[in-house]
Amino acid sequence: MKIRFGKLVSRLGPLLGLLILSALLAALSPDFLTVSNLMNILNQVSLNGLVAVGMTFVILTGGIDLSVGSILALTAALLAAMLKAGIPDFLAIPATILLGLALGMASGVAISIFRLQPFIVTMAFMTIYRGATFVFTQGRPITGLGNRRIFAALGRGELGGVPWSGLVFLAGIGITAFVLARTVYGKYVYAVGGNPEAARLSGLAVRKITASVYAVSGIFAALAGIVLTSRLDSAQPLAGNGYELDAIAAVVLGGTSLSGGKGFMLGTLIGAFIIGVLNNGLNLLEVSSFYQQIVKGGVILLAVLLDRRK
Amino acid sequence: MNLEMRGIHKSFGTIPVLKNMNLEVREGEIHALVGENGAGKSTLMRILGGVISKDAGEILVDGRPIEISKVRDAERAGISIIHQELSVLPNMTVAENIFLGMEPRTRLGLVDSKAMRRAAAETLGRLGLGLEPRVRAGDLGVGQLQLVEIAKALIRKARLIVMDEPTSALSERETKRLFEVMRALKAEGVSFVYISHRLEELFAICDRLTVLRDGEYVGSASIRELSLERVVAMMVGREIGDRFPVKTNRPGGVVLEVRDLGRGRDFKGISFSLRRGEILGVAGLMGAGRTELVRALFGAEPAERGNILLDGQEVRIRSPQEAMALGLALVTEERKVDGLFLPFGVDFNIGSASFPSLATLGVLSPGKLEAFAGKAAEALRVKTPSLASPAASLSGGNQQKVVLARWLAREPRVLVLDEPTRGVDVGAKREIYEIIDRLAARGVAVLMVSSELPEIIGMSDRVLVMRNGKNAGLLESGFTQEQIMSLATGV
Incomplete structure (x- = not known):
């Protein structure tokens, strides 16, 4: 029973933190608990949230992916170029997602085949992809993307008052939570993170699984890139800069262990919301963005400290 | 003091x-x-x-x-x-x-x-x-x-x-x-x-x-x-009659044959055959190449030279997956290092080599893993508070049974055991010996590496002794500690 209780606490801890934070902000600002503000938060959270979903897979295997922000920018630029060239969005969007998969896979293959450190490999690809984005865009935003329905809806549209971007994010969480909890692939991700050698001797294709999580991460970075491009109606060469850190923070705040093998997708949902609610609340309270960073860093430290006690 | x-x-x-x-x-x-x-x-x-x-x-x-x-x-x-x-x-x-x-x-x-x-x-x-x-x-x-x-x-x-x-x-x-x-x-x-x-x-x-x-x-x-x-x-707290069960297995025809197997400087020129229902002990000093040999058989670090024959057919084993597909299983020497997923539940640990067989189109059906792990755990009498309890919380003997359960659930034809009772207490040792004997009696071919001579003598039908990566002798019956030691040390 004791173990069960501990597990419950470790799962509910982040949620409790989110509720306390929300209650605090609701008490401090009358604007916080309004439908329009909550939808606004969902919209804001979806970008970082999508990146964090992919990051969760990587971190569960004990890896890290620093290249997500650059993948986001490069896929966004290529999407914008395709749309500008007149390629319809129902073709351009899947192509963009495939591109994200390929870009992520490149890190994954380098890490698993050559047994390199994920930190270094993805840092290298972060730089390479950012450079490629600058080369491709010549350092200028790509605008004039035309009027495409699906594309426009993803970043700017709503369904019954709920932003489409938020729905994409929540669907992403739902699907991946199912994959992690209930599929063979999900179990393998945990196994590789929990003990790679035991996994290999259990007959698992550890290298393929390792490579695949970076592909998953690339897919979600590309999804975030699509949403952001739609929201700004343009592709920016500096888009997604620093997103990897917010995504890692969301995953860790959600209770997933950086050493791998331990964590849940619903934790990442909560972690992303903690960051989103914090940003939103501090904005509502008119706290300067300089101080906001300090508060955010403090919250991350606090969360890690609380997590350690369990 | x-x-x-x-x-x-x-x-x-x-x-x-x-x-x-x-x-x-x-x-x-x-x-x-x-x-x-x-x-x-x-x-x-x-x-x-x-x-x-x-x-x-x-x-x-x-x-x-x-x-x-x-x-x-x-x-x-x-x-x-x-x-x-x-x-x-x-x-x-x-x-x-x-x-x-x-x-x-x-x-x-x-x-x-x-x-x-x-x-x-x-x-x-x-x-x-x-x-x-x-x-x-x-x-x-x-x-x-x-x-x-x-x-x-x-x-x-x-x-x-x-x-x-x-x-x-x-x-x-x-x-x-x-x-x-x-x-x-x-x-x-x-x-x-x-x-x-x-x-x-x-x-x-x-x-x-x-x-x-x-x-x-x-x-x-x-x-x-x-x-x-x-x-x-x-x-x-009670008298244990014998430390080893009375053997009930009867060796049959040859299942696995190894000819002139070698890899780097770890081991070379190893040949032996393993029969259905036989327990073949592998003795030798630390560093004699025993672990390297059995890991090569399982494809963990594949052999470079020589042949492996299964039922008289030559097979290639280049990865654990290939070994498993041929009906081999390996219980490693260091269960905490490369055997168990320590923080994960007993059910996960037992199921880790069998997930695909518990799934339809890659989706695990609810309750199937529990049923699968529960059955395997019960068969070996694993003592655990629940199937969800982390493997790390079990005693050495029960951890070893969990690893055994993982492999037995796959019904292997050839079971390779590397130090099966290391760090296991006396009571659980006897239980593990009984499990091994039962398996052999059912026709499983068992290859057992052990550094404990009484264990080798008490359990094996024949003994392969290794020294410096080489075959130092194959003892057929009536072997003694002194005989094995003199082959193992070369004096």
Whole structure:
């Protein structure tokens, strides 16, 4: 029973933190608990949230992916170029997602085949992809993307008052939570993170699984890139800069262990919301963005400290 | 030193783990501390070492009560603990390891490497280990590291050294060497607390012993007054008839044939056949290439030369997946390192090699894993609070059963076991032997690597002895410890 209780606490801890934070902000600002503000938060959270979903897979295997922000920018630029060239969005969007998969896979293959450190490999690809984005865009935003329905809806549209971007994010969480909890692939991700050698001797294709999580991460970075491009109606060469850190923070705040093998997708949902609610609340309270960073860093430290006690 | 621990109590939460425990170690004595896993040996030693605090009771050194509330207190009292998992830093030199945390300084406050090396060499010499103190610790074998740990204790002026399973990874020769060192130190007045699952060893090296059972003090006696059977009976609280079950298996036709197998310098020219329902023991010293051979058979580190035939058909085994597809299974030597997913549930650990068979289109059906793991756990009588309990929370014997359950659930044709009862207590050992015998009786071909000769002799139908990576002999029947040892050592 004791173990069960501990597990419950470790799962509910982040949620409790989110509720306390929300209650605090609701008490401090009358604007916080309004439908329009909550939808606004969902919209804001979806970008970082999508990146964090992919990051969760990587971190569960004990890896890290620093290249997500650059993948986001490069896929966004290529999407914008395709749309500008007149390629319809129902073709351009899947192509963009495939591109994200390929870009992520490149890190994954380098890490698993050559047994390199994920930190270094993805840092290298972060730089390479950012450079490629600058080369491709010549350092200028790509605008004039035309009027495409699906594309426009993803970043700017709503369904019954709920932003489409938020729905994409929540669907992403739902699907991946199912994959992690209930599929063979999900179990393998945990196994590789929990003990790679035991996994290999259990007959698992550890290298393929390792490579695949970076592909998953690339897919979600590309999804975030699509949403952001739609929201700004343009592709920016500096888009997604620093997103990897917010995504890692969301995953860790959600209770997933950086050493791998331990964590849940619903934790990442909560972690992303903690960051989103914090940003939103501090904005509502008119706290300067300089101080906001300090508060955010403090919250991350606090969360890690609380997590350690369990 | 004379050490007395009296009336020690310790509870974790509401669960008492030590109840009125006593231990008396005399000066210049090697004192065995024995009990099954979970009996409280390590808890008692952690209290002595200052890692955890006791709830009640007293500790006396040379008749004077002392307070040990942190590791420094124990060190200052002259107590040193050498854990089973050695605490050597592989990238530092032997001298640096020995002096870690108490490096001699020059007048400028820098580390006095010369003095350090000189003192290290002197202490190592005292242990009969003519080792260059500048060697990287990671380049040494386990036997040498064990002695480095003792040197470390001596530099800290230890007068009582606790050794937790020191020989579990040592060869026969290294064990002899360790015992010689211990006897020499004993003559100088150093006392030892000696913990080992290898009961035969206690009779070779110890003077007296104390037995614990379920956290309670059972008794102490001079080792000369006891028999092996009596010690086992004290440990388990009942008489165990035989340590090994009566064999019921009947070897049949050849299943697996290995011809001239080799890989690098690990092993070469290994040939043998394995029959249906046979238990083939693989004996040899540490480093003889036994583990490397069986891991190659399973494709963990594939062989480079030679042939493997299954039912007379040549097969290639280049990965664990290929081995598993052919009906092979491997229970590795170090279950905590490459066997178990320690933080994960028992169900996950049992299912880890069978997930695809429990799924439809990659989706696991709810309850199927529980049913699968539950059945496998029950068949081997795994004792666990629940199937979701982390493997790390089980005793050594039950952990080993979990790994066995993982592979037995796949119904292998050839089961490869590497040290199947290492770190497992007496009661569970007997259970594991029964499981192995039952499997063989059902027709499974078993290849069993073991460093415990009684185990090899008690369980095997035939014995393959390896020396320096080569086949030193294949014994058909009526083999003895002496015969195996002489083949293994080449003398």
